[in-house]
Amino acid sequence: MTLKTMNMPQLGESVTEGTISQWLVSAGDTVDIYQPLVDVMTDKVNAEVPSSFKGIIKECLVTEDETVAVGTPICHIEVEEIEAAKVEETARKKEQAVVSEKQSMKKRYSPKVLSLASEHGVDLSAITGTGLNGRITRKDVEMFIEKPSPTSTDKQKDISLSQPEQVHAKRIANKQSPHPEFKGDREIPVTGIRKSIAENMVRATSEIPHAWMMIEVDVTNLVNYRNAEKTKFKEQEGYNLSYFSFFLNAVAKALKKFPELNSSWQGDTIVQHKDINLSIAVGNETELYVPVIKNVDEKSIKGIAKDVHVLAHKAKHGQLTNEDMTGGTFTVNNTGTFGSVQSMGVINYPQAAILQVESIVKRPVIIDDMIAARDMVNLCLSLDHRVLDGVICGRFMSHVKGILENISGDTTPIY
Amino acid sequence: MTVMSYIEAINRAMKEEMRRDDDVFLLGEDVGKRGGVFRASEGLYEAFGQTRVIDTPLAESAIVGVGIGASMYGMKPIAEIQFVDFILPAVNQIVSEAAKMRYRSNNDWSCPITIRAPYGGGVHGALYHSQSLEALFASQPGLKIVMPSSPKDALGLLKAAIRDPDPVLYLEHKKAYRLLKEDLPDEEVLIEIGKANTVRKGDDLTVITYGLCVEFSKKAAEKLTEKGHTVELLDLRTVYPLDEQAIIEAAKKTGKVLLITEDNKEGSIISEVSAIIGEHCLFDLDAPIFRLAAPNVPAMPYAPPLEKAFMVSEDKVYEKMLEVAMY
Structure with missing residues (x-):
C-alpha cells in the first residue's frame, strides 16, 4: 500500500489558485483512475478534477469553499501498488513542512526591520507581515509608521503620550474591528x-x-x-x-x-x-x-x-x-x-x-x-x-x- | 541624433578617437582589410591606412605585447582580441606587465592601452566563443575593466577607455552587437570610467548587474511593474574597480538586493559586489542578498536547449525579481 497525493491542478494558463466548491468523494471511498474527485472553481472556469490514481481516498486535505494555490495537496489516496516507502515518507514530510511554514517567518526580523522598529518605537507584533511566510518586510514597517491603522489616527496626534503608552494605544486600536458588528452578520469570503x-x-x-x-x-x-x-x-x-x-x-x-x-x-x-x-x-x-x-x-x-x-x-x-x-x-x-x-x-x-x-x-x-x-x-x-x-x-x-x-x-x- | 547599433557605436568611437589623436591605432587579427570578424573596424583601414590599422598574426600574446611596448613609447593602441575566450595566451602581458607598469616603475612608465574583446553567449558559439572572463581579471589593481550595456555606453566608455592613461580591458557583448540599437547624439559622448549608472528608480528591490543582463533586467523590471513592484536598477558599467558608493546607496535604498551576471556564479564580479554590501549595509538589509548567474558548469554548452538553460534570460530575471519582491 502506498499513499499518493493529489495536488491542485493548474486549470488554465494564468490561473494560480482554485476554490474547492464541492467534494464528490469522501474518505474511505474507492475511486477509479479518472473518476471525478472534486469540483474546483477558479476565476476563469469551473472544472472537475479527475483522480490520477486507482485506490481508496484516505483523507481530504482541503475543505469546501477553501481557496488554495496551484500545487497544494488536496487529498491522499491509498494505492495498491507496492512502492518504496521512501516516497511516501518524503511526501508526508513535505506536507508537514508546508503547513508549519505558513507563518514560520513571522518572527524572523531582518536588520532593516529591527532598525526601523527601534528608530520609530514600533511594536512589531502589531504588524501583519506581507512577505514570505508571514515575514514583516521593510515596506510593512514603513507603511505602519505612515499609517498605524485606520482607527488610530486620533491617537497619533497625542505625541505627548509616552512611548509605551502610545504603543499600547495602537495595539488596542488594532484590535477594534473597522465596522460595527451585529448579531447574525455573515462574512462571505471574496473568491473565485x-x-x-x-x-x-x-x-x-x-x-x-x-x-x-x-x-x-x-x-x-x-x-x-x-x-x-x-x-x-x-x-x-x-x-x-x-x-x-x-x-x-x-x-x-x-x-x-x-x-x-x-x-x-x-x-x-x-x-x-x-x-x-x-x-x-x-x-x-x-x-x-x-x-x-x-x-x-x-x-x-x-x-x-x-x-x-x-x-x-x-x-x-x-x-x-x-x-x-x-x-x-x-x-x-x-x-x-x-x-x-x-x-x-x-x-x-x-x-x-x-x-x-x-x-x-x-x-x-x-x-x-x-x-x-x-x-x-x-x-x-x-x-x-x-x-x-x-x-x-x-x-x-x-x-x-x-x-x-x-x-x-x-x-x-x-x- | 542617429540610430546606431552597439557595434556601430564601437566603430564610431574608434573612428572619432583616431581622427582626434594621431597616436591612436588599432591592431588585431583581421581588423584591417577584412574590417574585423564582427565588422567592428569596418572602414577604418580605408580611412586611416595600414600603418594605423594593423593586421597581426594569430598570436594574442604578441597583439597585447606589441601594444604595451607602443603605449610605453607614448602611443595609444587599441588591441583587439577576436574572442575573449582566446585572451588567455596574453594574460601574462596584461596582468604582469600592463597592469603593474606604473606601480613597478614608480610612476616613470605607464601603459595607456585599450584591449577590446567580445564576450558572452546566447549566439550558439559553444564553449570557446561564449565565455565571460571578466572575473579572471577583476582582482588586478592597475587594470580597469569596462562592460557597456547599451550603444550609448559602448560609445562613451570606449572613448574614455582610449583616453585613459592606464590599461583598460573593454569587454563588449557579442549578442548585443546587432541586438541593441539606440538614438545617439551627434555630439561627443564621454562616460566616466569607474562610475555606475542608475538605469531606473524603484522602491521594492534593487538589481545590480552589467553588460547584456542590464537589457534583460530593464525589460523584466518593466513587466514587474504590472505586479506592483518597482525596481531600482544599477548598471555597474565598470566592473573593476567597482563603484562602491553607488552600490552601497542602491542596496540601502530598498534593502532587497538581486545581483545578476551571465558568468558562472562562484567567484564572479557579483560575488565581490555582495561582499561590499555585506560589509557596509548590514542594518539596511531586509532580505538575504540574492544572486542570479550561470550554473557552475565549465562553459556555455552548444546544444540549444542546454544553452538556453545555462544563459541568463529576461524570463529568468523576471522570475527571480518576483521571488525577491515577494520575500
Missing part, C-alpha cells in the same frame, strides 16, 4: 468568480471614461411576430424563441454597418474586430458570467436562440468553459428580464461599448395625433468615450431602432 467580477468592474469603471445614451424603440411588430411564431417554434425546436435573439440579430446587423463600435481599446491603438462576437450576460443567484456567441452576423434567429439557450443552460449548471467566455467584441445585456426599464451598464473591458435591452412595456404613444397602445422598449448604450463619440453612436442606435421597428416575417425570417 466574485473576486474576478470585482476586479474587472473596478478596472472598467476606473479606466474607461463612460458615456451614456438611451433610445426608445417601438417593437409592436416584433411582439406580434414573435407571439405568432413562438408556440410552433417551441414545439419544433424544444426551446424558447426569445425576444433577446431578435435584439442580438439587430445589433449584429448594425455592428456590420458601424464597425467602429465593434472594437477594443489597446492602449496606443484601437483594434476594429472583423468577427462580430457578442458577449451576453448570464447570471445565477450568486454569480455573473459573460459567455460569447461567435459570429452572430452569420447566424439565423434560430441559430442565435439555440446558442443563447445552450450557454444559459451551461451557466446555470456551472459548465461554462474558458473557450465559451473568450473572444467577445461587444456586449448585449438583457436587463429587461428583471423588469428594468433603464440602466447604465459597465463596459466589458476592453470592449468599446455595451448595450442594455430593457423590458418591453405597453405604453400610450401618439402616432399621427392619435393615441395608440404600443409595445415600447428602451435601449441603453454605455460607450467608451476614448474610442467612440456621440455622433457615431447615435447613428448606430437609430440604425438598430430602424431594424427593430421594421421586423416582420419578410425582413427577419426565423430560419
Whole structure:
C-alpha cells in the first residue's frame, strides 16, 4: 500500500489558485483512475478534477469553499501498488513542512526591520507581515509608521503620550474591528468568480471614461411576430424563441454597418474586430458570467436562440468553459428580464461599448395625433468615450431602432 | 541624433578617437582589410591606412605585447582580441606587465592601452566563443575593466577607455552587437570610467548587474511593474574597480538586493559586489542578498536547449525579481 497525493491542478494558463466548491468523494471511498474527485472553481472556469490514481481516498486535505494555490495537496489516496516507502515518507514530510511554514517567518526580523522598529518605537507584533511566510518586510514597517491603522489616527496626534503608552494605544486600536458588528452578520469570503467580477468592474469603471445614451424603440411588430411564431417554434425546436435573439440579430446587423463600435481599446491603438462576437450576460443567484456567441452576423434567429439557450443552460449548471467566455467584441445585456426599464451598464473591458435591452412595456404613444397602445422598449448604450463619440453612436442606435421597428416575417425570417 | 547599433557605436568611437589623436591605432587579427570578424573596424583601414590599422598574426600574446611596448613609447593602441575566450595566451602581458607598469616603475612608465574583446553567449558559439572572463581579471589593481550595456555606453566608455592613461580591458557583448540599437547624439559622448549608472528608480528591490543582463533586467523590471513592484536598477558599467558608493546607496535604498551576471556564479564580479554590501549595509538589509548567474558548469554548452538553460534570460530575471519582491 502506498499513499499518493493529489495536488491542485493548474486549470488554465494564468490561473494560480482554485476554490474547492464541492467534494464528490469522501474518505474511505474507492475511486477509479479518472473518476471525478472534486469540483474546483477558479476565476476563469469551473472544472472537475479527475483522480490520477486507482485506490481508496484516505483523507481530504482541503475543505469546501477553501481557496488554495496551484500545487497544494488536496487529498491522499491509498494505492495498491507496492512502492518504496521512501516516497511516501518524503511526501508526508513535505506536507508537514508546508503547513508549519505558513507563518514560520513571522518572527524572523531582518536588520532593516529591527532598525526601523527601534528608530520609530514600533511594536512589531502589531504588524501583519506581507512577505514570505508571514515575514514583516521593510515596506510593512514603513507603511505602519505612515499609517498605524485606520482607527488610530486620533491617537497619533497625542505625541505627548509616552512611548509605551502610545504603543499600547495602537495595539488596542488594532484590535477594534473597522465596522460595527451585529448579531447574525455573515462574512462571505471574496473568491473565485466574485473576486474576478470585482476586479474587472473596478478596472472598467476606473479606466474607461463612460458615456451614456438611451433610445426608445417601438417593437409592436416584433411582439406580434414573435407571439405568432413562438408556440410552433417551441414545439419544433424544444426551446424558447426569445425576444433577446431578435435584439442580438439587430445589433449584429448594425455592428456590420458601424464597425467602429465593434472594437477594443489597446492602449496606443484601437483594434476594429472583423468577427462580430457578442458577449451576453448570464447570471445565477450568486454569480455573473459573460459567455460569447461567435459570429452572430452569420447566424439565423434560430441559430442565435439555440446558442443563447445552450450557454444559459451551461451557466446555470456551472459548465461554462474558458473557450465559451473568450473572444467577445461587444456586449448585449438583457436587463429587461428583471423588469428594468433603464440602466447604465459597465463596459466589458476592453470592449468599446455595451448595450442594455430593457423590458418591453405597453405604453400610450401618439402616432399621427392619435393615441395608440404600443409595445415600447428602451435601449441603453454605455460607450467608451476614448474610442467612440456621440455622433457615431447615435447613428448606430437609430440604425438598430430602424431594424427593430421594421421586423416582420419578410425582413427577419426565423430560419 | 542617429540610430546606431552597439557595434556601430564601437566603430564610431574608434573612428572619432583616431581622427582626434594621431597616436591612436588599432591592431588585431583581421581588423584591417577584412574590417574585423564582427565588422567592428569596418572602414577604418580605408580611412586611416595600414600603418594605423594593423593586421597581426594569430598570436594574442604578441597583439597585447606589441601594444604595451607602443603605449610605453607614448602611443595609444587599441588591441583587439577576436574572442575573449582566446585572451588567455596574453594574460601574462596584461596582468604582469600592463597592469603593474606604473606601480613597478614608480610612476616613470605607464601603459595607456585599450584591449577590446567580445564576450558572452546566447549566439550558439559553444564553449570557446561564449565565455565571460571578466572575473579572471577583476582582482588586478592597475587594470580597469569596462562592460557597456547599451550603444550609448559602448560609445562613451570606449572613448574614455582610449583616453585613459592606464590599461583598460573593454569587454563588449557579442549578442548585443546587432541586438541593441539606440538614438545617439551627434555630439561627443564621454562616460566616466569607474562610475555606475542608475538605469531606473524603484522602491521594492534593487538589481545590480552589467553588460547584456542590464537589457534583460530593464525589460523584466518593466513587466514587474504590472505586479506592483518597482525596481531600482544599477548598471555597474565598470566592473573593476567597482563603484562602491553607488552600490552601497542602491542596496540601502530598498534593502532587497538581486545581483545578476551571465558568468558562472562562484567567484564572479557579483560575488565581490555582495561582499561590499555585506560589509557596509548590514542594518539596511531586509532580505538575504540574492544572486542570479550561470550554473557552475565549465562553459556555455552548444546544444540549444542546454544553452538556453545555462544563459541568463529576461524570463529568468523576471522570475527571480518576483521571488525577491515577494520575500
